[in-house]
Amino acid sequence: MERRNLFRAAAAATLVTTAAPEVAHAAPATFDQDDPRFAIAVLPDTQYLFDADSSDPAPLRETFGYLLEQRAEDNIAFLTHLGDVTEHGTEQEIVLAGQTFTKIDGKLPYSVLAGNHDVDGSKDDQRGASAYLSTFGPQRQRKSRTFLGASPDGYNTAHLIEAAGRKWLILALDWRISDKGLAWVKSIMGDYPTIVTTHDLAYADDTGQAALSDHGQRLWDNLIKDHDQIFLTLNGHYWPPGRTTLRNARGNDVHVHITNYQDRYYGGAGMIRLYRFDLVRNRIDVETFAPWFLARDPARRTPLESETIELTSDVDRFSLDFDFDARFPTPKPAPRPAARVVDRHTAAYWRFDQAGQSVADGATVRDLSGKGNHLTVRRLANSTPETLTLSEEHHVGAPAHASLRFDGGKNPDRGAVLQTAGNAPLNSAKFLDGYTIEAFVKLPEPFAGDHSWMGILSWEGRAGDAGKHSGWSDLEPTCSLNISGERFLQYVLYSEVGDHNPTHWSHALPTGVWQHLAVVNDGKRSLVYVNGSKIARNPTQPARGIATVGRPFTLGATSFDLKYGQGFYGWIGDVRITARALRPAQFLPGGHYR
Incomplete structure (x- = not known):
């Protein structure tokens, strides 16, 4: 105070104690009725x-x-x-x-x-x-x-x-x-x-x-x-x-x-x-x-x-x-159709509430952007049907009231991935003018077992094959969104222009609650947001484009040397990729951050 x-x-x-003259004050300020x-x-x-x-x-x-x-x-x-x-x-x-x-x-x-x-x-x-x-x-x-x-x-x-x-x-x-x-x-x-x-x-x-x-x-x-x-x-x-x-x-x-x-x-x-x-x-x-x-x-x-x-x-x-x-419960938002969250800039949009949706091996999750970046389900070794299931759990601000429940983990390595086909446009997209990647994620409570360095999404392909050698290993993928053992969100990127490898780190993500994650790139550098709030450790290194090499986009895991072992553990809801930088007000949840 x-x-x-x-x-x-x-x-x-x-001023004196009694009958003090009034102190000048600033002009009246505004009130934000949407602030929680x-x-x-x-x-x-x-x-x-x-x-x-x-x-x-x-x-x-x-x-x-x-x-x-x-x-x-x-x-x-x-x-x-x-x-x-x-x-x-x-x-x-x-x-x-x-x-x-x-x-x-x-x-x-x-x-x-x-x-x-x-x-x-x-x-x-x-x-x-x-x-x-x-x-x-x-x-x-x-x-x-x-x-x-x-x-x-x-x-x-x-x-x-x-x-x-x-x-x-x-x-x-x-x-x-x-x-x-x-x-x-x-x-x-x-x-x-x-x-x-x-x-x-x-x-x-x-x-x-x-x-x-x-x-x-x-x-x-x-x-x-x-x-x-x-x-x-x-x-x-x-x-x-x-x-x-x-x-x-x-x-x-x-x-x-x-x-x-x-x-x-x-x-x-x-x-x-x-x-x-x-x-x-x-x-x-x-x-x-x-x-x-x-x-x-x-x-x-x-x-x-x-x-x-x-x-x-x-x-x-x-x-x-x-x-x-x-x-004082309030009515929850109704599901929003894909047409309300897709525009000409949308490069891909996946949700898991479509009629007849299956998550059996070989099942297809359609790309609702109309760009043809459909995903195919594949379970990894040591996995069972329970490794990937459909769920009605969802973030209150998610357009779709459904998600995927992943039960990936270590010892033995197991998981499930959803990947684009070999000829999908997204595989070679460079996004030189900027992009926004969004995903709804929830970690289980309790967060049992060792799930460190599990991937949420990534572009497959060795960094070295893209001519990038500035990072931790030439064998890691060119772009991935991961979670560390401390539940810190990590976004790793190899830029298309220049040999830059900016790595972003969030705070520890809480368990048992939905989070909206967003990576926003304006064609010059990237910023990561959690629930509409910019994280602290956003590097200032230049980051123009993504050094994709024509290999599949993957949801549910991150590869190393083109191989997958451990998969994601938790829920993943709607995922949208937009070929331009969005403002937080344009993110999928709108004003429903919780």
């Missing part, structure tokens, strides 16, 4: 910053500036305020708070709800007109594209955000929602993963263990318990902060969190929490900090500022394991 704000600390060197990682900012009770003639909105302005400045880096989707915006709910306080919020109007979607200090706390959401409603009511919220609707009384709002390729519902409920308000909430809820925000729902003891308040119990019994889409509740009002996990009527977890720092120095100083959702790691990481103090020159911070910059107790900084796909 300190490192990414050093530049702002320098700019803030002349995003954040929701949570802002609890700011009431002591808007307290009659003691008001000081500077901390909140700094918080808003921070959120706008960091929006792209942290991929912040939304901000939710948990109520008690002001201390007395007077028109003077509410108007000042409303003016402060104009800093993010139209730049960062947000919700605000009424706490007991913002309205007449003796009444529920049927209380009628108020200064709060005039300033923060639906007429303000509906200007946001995330605004879904408001209850007829105006005190309860719903917000639909799009993040990580999903839609998420955030409910901002009045501090005392009525039966009419609850009926409205139930009418607007869909099947979206839902977060309930309100002012009073749970309180905590000094250990941080939370329990439902009386009003919270009412919300639990009449809304939360029976709506499985609600997985997280956030409230302020009480301190200290705390959390607990409850089980709903379906036996699923509901995370109940209290966030309130008004008892801390400077009324909490506009402190926020960031809930970082990570749908790749299936985690929610939570951190709590005060941007106002963070922006100050460390050498000029007072002791109280320094100790309040970031809170690190287990109720302020923690992580939750959360399997989003298991709790």
Whole structure:
């Protein structure tokens, strides 16, 4: 947190503790709704910053500036305020708070709800007109594209955000929602993963263990318990902060969190929490900090500022394991026909879901590019029919919902290969203007036995026969994609132009999950991608074309001195070769990297 704000600390060197001038912030940044990682900012009770003639909105302005400045880096989707915006709910306080919020109007979607200090706390959401409603009511919220609707009384709002390729519902409920308000909430809820925000729902003891308040119990019994889409509740009002996990009527977890720092120095100083959702790691990481103090020159911070910059107790900084796909399954993409992933640049495309497809020795897997590069199945010595079988397993983004299951290995060497015929155009293709090779691969879990240096695909032919002598051996093939004993992906290439032998190395591939592999060559050099991410060890050596020598393209193994022993161990899905460099967005999975 300190490192990414050093530049702002320098700019803030002349600030003083109270009524500090605002630090200039960068222009608003964009939000990537397709990124599987995003954040929701949570802002609890700011009431002591808007307290009659003691008001000081500077901390909140700094918080808003921070959120706008960091929006792209942290991929912040939304901000939710948990109520008690002001201390007395007077028109003077509410108007000042409303003016402060104009800093993010139209730049960062947000919700605000009424706490007991913002309205007449003796009444529920049927209380009628108020200064709060005039300033923060639906007429303000509906200007946001995330605004879904408001209850007829105006005190309860719903917000639909799009993040990580999903839609998420955030409910901002009045501090005392009525039966009419609850009926409205139930009418607007869909099947979206839902977060309930309100002012009073749970309180905590000094250990941080939370329990439902009386009003919270009412919300639990009449809304939360029976709506499985609600997985997280956030409230302020009480301190200290705390959390607990409850089980709903379906036996699923509901995370109940209290966030309130008004008892801390400077009324909490506009402190926020960031809930970082990570749908790749299936985690929610939570951190709590005060941007106002963070922006100050460390050498000029007072002791109280320094100790309040970031809170690190287990109720302020923690992580939750959360399997989003298991709790909220989404429809999987339907198979895509070959015509949707083949164009005039496609040199070859093989998939394993064709009607009547066989994997017996001699069976043909057709090249769906129309270029005639059909594959023929052949098992190696010491192999059985089980060495190669058809499978319904597939990467979620693969066009075909099928794959080949290879059971190759060492001791004794065994495997299966699929090879082009002797006259296939692919055998002599040079790809001088660039190419992209793609394959879906999954390694078994557990990854038992010795399967080091197994080949995924290759062009057969000795490097020496192609006049290339720069590599490890003149007997290795001119182009191959392999996996080492440490499960590192290795791409070895002998260029057609020049005696170059660039070798690429990935990180260790995980087991039990599908990977999309891509080699992209632009006619000058090659880059290897795993799941759309460029690997680290991509050499800068020139690489123009592939030094093919007219021998077959092979799927499922790599030859040495034109001989095959060990075959691949695992699954191989769709394989496509394109005679030009593709961008990651043009790869077979599109946006379905998992």
